[in-house]
Structure formats: C-alpha cells, structure tokens
Amino acid sequence: MSELSKSLRERAAESISQLRHAVSEFKNVCYANSLGSESMVLTDLIWGAAPEIGREIGPNIGQEIEIFSIDTGRLYPETYDLIDRLQQRYGRSLKIYYPKADDLEGWVGKNGINGFRDSPEQRRGCCGVRKVEPFRRALSGRSAWITGIRRGQSASRALAAPVEWDGAYGLHKVSPLLDWSENEIWEYIRKKRLPYNTLHDSGFPSIGCAPCTRAVQPGEDARSGRWWWERSESRECGLHPRRLTPAVGAAVRAPKH
Numbered sequence: 687m688s689e690l691s692k693s694l695r696e697r698a699a700e701s702i703s704q705l706r707h708a709v710s711e712f713k714n715v716c717y718a719n720s721l722g723s724e725s726m727v728l729t730d731l732i733w734g735a736a737p738e739i740g741r742e743i744g745p746n747i748g749q750e751i752e753i754f755s756i757d758t759g760r761l762y763p764e765t766y767d768l769i770d771r772l773q774q775r776y777g778r779s780l781k782i783y784y785p786k787a788d789d790l791e792g793w794v795g796k797n798g799i800n801g802f803r804d805s806p807e808q809r810r811g812c813c814g815v816r817k818v819e820p821f822r823r824a825l826s827g828r829s830a831w832i833t834g835i836r837r838g839q840s841a842s843r844a845l846a847a848p849v850e851w852d853g854a855y856g857l858h859k860v861s862p863l864l865d866w867s868e869n870e871i872w873e874y875i876r877k878k879r880l881p882y883n884t885l886h887d888s889g890f891p892s893i894g895c896a897p898c899t900r901a902v903q904p905g906e907d908a909r910s911g912r913w914w915w916e917r918s919e920s921r922e923c924g925l926h927p928r929r930l931t932p933a934v935g936a937a938v939r940a941p942k943h
C-alpha cells in the first residue's frame with residue numbers, strides 16, 4: 687500500500703478529529719453511508735484508519751458510530767457487490783434499512799413501477815417511500831448523523847457548514863469531508879486500495895438508484911447524472927434539504943493542525 691502524502695494524512699486526521707468530537711459531543715451518532723466514493727473514505731476513517739492516522743486519544747469511533755445504508759430495492763448490482771466487499775475488507779456489516787413493504791406496494795400500485803419519471807412530485811414520492819422513510823427510521827433516537835457531502839459537489843452543498851442543526855430531522859448533521867477535493871478522495875481510495883463502486887470507472891461520479899442515475903460527461907456537475915429529466919434546482923435527493931442552520935458554536939469543528 688502506498689504511503690499517504692503528508693497533506694492527505696493531515697486532511698484525514700482532521701476528519702477523524704471531527705468524528706471524535708462528534709462522538710464526544712453528541713454521543714448517539716450514526717453515519718449514513720451512501721456507498722459513493724466519499725463513503726469509502728469515511729467508512730475507512732471510522733472502521734479502519736483511526737488508529738493509523740488519528741494521533742489523539744479519544745473515543746473508539748469504530749465502536750461508537752453505527753454505519754448504515756438504505757437499500758431502496760432499485761440499486762445497481764455493482765452497489766450490492768460493493769456492500770459485500772466492504773463487509774469482507776473490514777469484517778463488519780453495514781446496518782441496512784429497507785422501505786416498508788406496505789408503503790412500497792401501495793405506492794407502486796398507485797403510480798406504476800417507474801412512476802417516478804412522470805413528475806417531480808411523483809419522483810419525490812418514490813424517494814419518500816424508498817429513501818426518506820427508512821432514513822427517518824435510521825435516525826430515530828439519534829442526536830447527530832454524519833454525511834460525506836463535499837462543497838464541490840453542487841451549488842447547494844457549497845453552502846453547507848461542518849456542523850449544522852438539521853431541522854428537517856431534528857438532530858445535528860456533521861460533514862467531516864466538506865473541504866476534501868475530489869482528487870483527494872480518489873488519492874486516498876487508490877493509495878489505500880479501498881473497495882469502491884466499479885461504476886465510477888464508467889463515468890458515474892454519483893451513484894444512486896439504477897433508473898435514476900447515469901454517467902456524466904467530463905466537466906459536467908457531478909449531480910447532473912441524477913434525475914436528468916428534471917430541472918437542476920429540484921434535484922436534491924430529499925436527504926439533504928437546504929433548511930439547515932450552523933450549529934451553535936460549531937461544536938465539532940476540528941482544531942487546525
């Protein structure tokens with residue numbers, strides 16, 4: 687395995703410090719793993735890299751942070767393979783949440799198997815049943831959730847803060863990778879030979895449900911491959927609505943190194 691550069695080790699150490707502060711400050715913390723490239727870095731920071739990179743004595747974040755993912759039932763086969771490879775690498779299992787069967791049967795019965803293409807409202811309805819409801823269940827009882835969003839991913843995410851009060855879900859939202867560049871994400875993945883979704887090698891910067899994600903051209907916004915038949919401003923997934931405010935005192939902002 688290649689050595690991480692000094693700057694990347696410092697970047698990773700800062701993110702681990704944010705994670706440790708989140709555990710100390712908020713106690714009951716979970717990580718919503720989207721299985722994208724950023725998620726491979728965050729999974730490694732939580733499950734694999736803390737003893738190697740983290741210099742401080744602090745909470746064992748691998749034990750303290752539950753990592754979960756949502757299986758909407760419409761994921762790519764490559765994504766299921768990735769879940770299996772993560773399990774093999776770390777010897778641990780993601781907690782997987784599924785849509786409620788009754789809700790899904792009702793929605794499909796009313797709107798059709800691909801009814802999410804008919805209007806933004808129906809698309810949000812499908813996301814609501816397949817993603818948002820299981821996501822709410824996963825966050826239930828938690829005091830903070832962690833996400834792998836980066837400022838460079840979209841105009842709306844550029845406005846995010848490292849710690850925000852997430853009024854939509856009623857808990858804090860912590861984003862330890864906000865300042866990572868895409869190049870840094872991939873340098874970390876390649877140098878540590880982490881598993882990643884092989885669709886990234888075919889032009890998919892962002893991978894969600896199979897019928898709603900496609901490859902993008904070089905230079906296009908990374909999120910432009912999602913719900914491409916809709917206007918761009920309506921394309922957030924529902925899990926990151928922009929109704930957030932910075933947390934008071936930005937309690938888990940990492941100290942500068």
Ligand code: SF4
Nearest residue numbers: 802812813816895898
């Ligand atoms: Fe449904 Fe597409 Fe949303 Fe997946 S991304 S939940 S298939 S609308």
